[in-house]
Amino acid sequence: MLKGEIIGNIEKILGKEAVITSKTELSVYESDGISIFKGLPSAVLLPKNSEEVSKVIKLCNDNDIKFIPRGAGTGLSGAATPEGREMLISLNRMNKILEIDLKNKIGVVEAGAINLQLSLAIANTGYYYAPDPSSQQACTIGGNIAHNSGGAHCLKYGVTGNHVLGLEVVLPNGEVIELGGKVLDQPGYDITGLFVGSEGTLGIVTKAIVKFTKKAEATKTLLATFNTIEDAANAVSDVIAEGIIPGAMEFMDKLAIEAVERSVHRAGFPRDVEALVLIDIDGLRDGVEVLSNKVIEIFKKNKAKEIKLPKDENERKRWWNGRKQAFGAMGTLSPNYLVEDGVITRSKLAKVLKKIDEIAKRYNLRVANVFHAGDGNLHPLIPFDMREEGILKRVIEAGEEILKVCVDEGGSITGEHGVGIIKRNLMSYCFKEEELEFMEKIRCVFNPKSLCNPNKKIPSRGCAMPLQTTTRTIVRGW
Amino acid sequence: MVSQYSIEGLEPKEIFKPESLEEVSLILKDANEKNKALAPICYGTKLNLGNPLKRLDYLLILSELKNLVEYAPSDLYVTVQCGMKLKDLQEILKRKNQHIPLDPPYYDKASIGGIISTNSFGPKRLRYGSLRDMLLGLKIVTAEGKIIRAGGKVVKNVAGYDLVKLYIGSLGTLGVIAEATFRVYPLPExxxxxxxxxxxxxxxxxxxxxxxxxxxxxxxxxxxxxxxxxxxxxxxxxxxxxxxxxxxxxxxxxxxxxxxxxxxxxxxxxxxxxxxxxxxxxxINYPQRIKEKESFVSLKVGILSTDLPLLMRLMEEYNLKPLINYHLGLGLGRMFLIDAEDYNVLGKVIDALREELYSKKGYLVIEHSPKELKKYTNVWGKLREDFPLMKGLKEALDPKGILNPGRFVGGI
Known part of the structure; x- marks a missing residue:
């Protein structure tokens, strides 16, 4: 527990209303999007600017208090969930869009700004902010940066890291520094690149400089249905093998379709099929036609049952909304679900999906598959009812076994959700001991006392000795 | 006598030309144990980039590590050893109607490892991005000789820290890049x-x-x-x-x-x-085509295209008459000085230009120059406030400072 004295000091910095300590209010923050892991924070702080963040962190650093940065809490790995009564530093009040530089197609935002708000702010300019995780209506840019979030369109347009030019961060010792910047290739190591995806274990992002992307001139959406999972998976592999990079290519199996169609996000997907592939082919007008025809040929060759074009923009939006809300729709199947996030190369899709099915059967569980097929990023969803005794253990084990299959096939345990708590055990399955040690050395440079999001992402082995990283020791090195 | 293996006049004491990853690992282990300064090179197209080395014992020539490791055209990735020339890789990819949309200088000579270590790029970056956007994974031999992997062959991967980004442009100061996996793209029609x-x-x-x-x-x-x-x-x-x-x-x-x-x-x-x-x-290859090595100055300038007038005004003010190639959509440019003579004066001019560029968050780096110029100004410019982190990383990952000592930003 935190001492009253420290809370008092924090209240002096932030104001009383920006410090939450009552148990009922704290319980709102006990988990992120993965509610099977829960932990109460000792307090939740709501700073208004980087300076406040810095002051609070200095105080934490001086008093060896552990803390965790938190955005909207939509994360799916438990990266923002307390495990040992850490303090949460919520960036929600730091949600301003600070600058829109249309001439250079660059935006500057505070970390708590909502992803979708940024695209809306430049809605009529022909440009947008490309990374679009399914939670984009709620999730924050800072959270996206922490997880290097992807989304449906990242095969073609890249993940968050490809769109972040610079950051303002507060280091775990409280110092505020700038990384990167509007101008590309600032001399030195690409610390911005290293920071993206570090899940708050290197420091807290307070501002970000991001770039905007030109909207595609034309987009054609196709919905193809298949009688077998294998046909759908092969269709996906063949599109990529043909060298076609669609704007997005999504896969849903029967159970995932069922969940969406039972939910309020009903999209009108055909229910009598084993799988569907939803694809956006975008680019220049004429090229889109050429490529769409090729895609249709590929789908036909792989025995597509039906290939549909949306009747109108409304239907198109409904299909995409159905896909984006698929995780939430799992609630129609069961009270709880676990979502995994493995990645494989696309040619292995059919093989791995078959293995997932075998694993599910062996554990006597169901698995719904809904995922970004274009980039081989699987999201097996395991619906279950927590009230059933012993089920959670079974679900987690099945999930881990699925991810091990992904690693065995040359892929990864996480494509966009992060390691957080949930995949920490698997890190030693996909990395050698010396690789984990190497990463720990990096963490120790930034976070030597391991106060900032302790033990997340990489199983902590402790730092040999704290390294000096204060900016006051700048040495003119030439 | 200056041998073909000297780096800006510094002669290595021993030269190694390993043929396998394991050999590279053994050489690094040895260098680390004996505290021998080591410079990894391939074909030497950009040896002049950076501060002069503080010391040099071992020269590690990686040009024999030039094999194709794995090519999966239908999964759109390729893995090669770092000593392969980009040109040779493109030839392989072309047979499957694919390529890597990267058009850096020294295209016909530069190795994959060298291109990655220097974050080399060309005009096509406007549409296709830089190495950051097309490199999926690396195999690295650390200063202590350990072989570690960064990233992989899938396009999305957030397990562990993104070490690939850290190694791009790190100028061989954090480890030796041994293998690289790229995303490949269909050749344009x-x-x-x-x-x-x-x-x-x-x-x-x-x-x-x-x-x-x-x-x-x-x-x-x-x-x-x-x-x-x-x-x-x-x-x-x-x-x-x-x-x-x-x-x-x-x-x-x-x-x-x-x-x-x-x-x-x-x-x-x-x-x-x-x-x-x-x-x-x-x-892209203008000055190196017409001039003998060492005799021209190439400057990389970072300045937003909206601030281009400042750059052009400065050229007039300082009566500098470079050949200029400015990538408008990127905010990056290259300036070539073919006949610079008074390096003392040029050094001062570069310092003055830098101060103005910093006011717009821009910068200037000397990409190539006679060693003489480096006496009068520094290659990388002012240290930024994240330099202590860079120094911390260097000390943590190369504790004895054996890898390309002194060559990079701030003498790391």
Missing amino acids: KLVTLIVKLKDYREAMSLKERVQDSYLLPCALDMINPSLASSLNLDGSYYLLVRFDGLEVDVNREVRDALDLFKKGGFYDVKVIEKDEDLWDKL
């Missing part, structure tokens, strides 16, 4: 360049905005100044080079509509070049 004659550089800025606000998707948008134009056999004016690539139907339409757009803006002098490889090759 067609490439066309429009050469638009301009009155001055300001016209390039306004045309850039017009292109930006249209549907057009050029892969390169480069301004060249009169002196560079002359050396490319164009008359001595400013020019905008607009390159389109992609499917034939798209490129044809883009060329047609771009011509219209330019005409509407009053630009009638536009050449359409269908076989444009030579033009770009000459532009």
Whole structure:
């Protein structure tokens, strides 16, 4: 527990209303999007600017208090969930869009700004902010940066890291520094690149400089249905093998379709099929036609049952909304679900999906598959009812076994959700001991006392000795 | 006598030419144990980049590590050893109608490892991004000789820290890049360049905005100044080079509509070049083609295109007459000085230019110069406030400081 004295000091910095300590209010923050892991924070702080963040962190650093940065809490790995009564530093009040530089197609935002708000702010300019995780209506840019979030369109347009030019961060010792910047290739190591995806274990992002992307001139959406999972998976592999990079290519199996169609996000997907592939082919007008025809040929060759074009923009939006809300729709199947996030190369899709099915059967569980097929990023969803005794253990084990299959096939345990708590055990399955040690050395440079999001992402082995990283020791090195 | 293996006059005491990853690992272990300074190189196209080495014992020549490790055309990735030349890799990919959309200088000689270590790029970065956007994974031999992997072969991967980003452009100071996995892309069906004659550089800025606000998707948008134009056999004016690539139907339409757009803006002098490889090759490799090594100065400038007038004004103020190639959409440029003589003066000018560029969050790096110039100014410019982190990383990952000591930013 935190001492009253420290809370008092924090209240002096932030104001009383920006410090939450009552148990009922704290319980709102006990988990992120993965509610099977829960932990109460000792307090939740709501700073208004980087300076406040810095002051609070200095105080934490001086008093060896552990803390965790938190955005909207939509994360799916438990990266923002307390495990040992850490303090949460919520960036929600730091949600301003600070600058829109249309001439250079660059935006500057505070970390708590909502992803979708940024695209809306430049809605009529022909440009947008490309990374679009399914939670984009709620999730924050800072959270996206922490997880290097992807989304449906990242095969073609890249993940968050490809769109972040610079950051303002507060280091775990409280110092505020700038990384990167509007101008590309600032001399030195690409610390911005290293920071993206570090899940708050290197420091807290307070501002970000991001770039905007030109909207595609034309987009054609196709919905193809298949009688077998294998046909759908092969269709996906063949599109990529043909060298076609669609704007997005999504896969849903029967159970995932069922969940969406039972939910309020009903999209009108055909229910009598084993799988569907939803694809956006975008680019220049004429090229889109050429490529769409090729895609249709590929789908036909792989025995597509039906290939549909949306009747109108409304239907198109409904299909995409159905896909984006698929995780939430799992609630129609069961009270709880676990979502995994493995990645494989696309040619292995059919093989791995078959293995997932075998694993599910062996554990006597169901698995719904809904995922970004274009980039081989699987999201097996395991619906279950927590009230059933012993089920959670079974679900987690099945999930881990699925991810091990992904690693065995040359892929990864996480494509966009992060390691957080949930995949920490698997890190030693996909990395050698010396690789984990190497990463720990990096963490120790930034976070030597391991106060900032302790033990997340990489199983902590402790730092040999704290390294000096204060900016006051700048040495003119030439 | 200066041997072919000297780096800016510094002679290595031992030379190694390993043929396997394991050998590289053993050499690094040995160097680390004995505290021998080690410089990894391949074909030596960019040896001049960076501060002069503080010391040199072992020269690690990686040109024998040049094998294709794995190529999966239908999964759009390829893994190669770092000593392979980019040119040779592109030849392999071409057979499957694929390529890596990277067009850095020294294209025919540079190795994959060297290109990654220097974050080398060319005009096509506008559409395809840089190595950050196309490199999926690396195999690295650490200063202690351990072989570690970063990233992988899938396009999304957030397990562990993104070490790939850390190693791009780290100039061999954090480890030896041994293998690299790239995303590959379909070869464009067609490439066309429009050469638009301009009155001055300001016209390039306004045309850039017009292109930006249209549907057009050029892969390169480069301004060249009169002196560079002359050396490319164009008359001595400013020019905008607009390159389109992609499917034939798209490129044809883009060329047609771009011509219209330019005409509407009053630009009638536009050449359409269908076989444009030579033009770009000459532009990208201009100074190193005509000059002997060491004798020219190449400066990399980072400045937003909206601040281009500042850069151009500074050139006049300081009476500097470089050949300029500015990548408009990127905010990056290269300036070449062919006949610089008084390095003392040039050093001071560079320092003064830098102060002005910093006010716009820009920078200037000396990419290539005679060693002489480095006596009068430094290669990388001012240290930024994240330098202590860089130093911390260097100390943590190369504790004895054996890898390319002194060569990078702030002498790390």
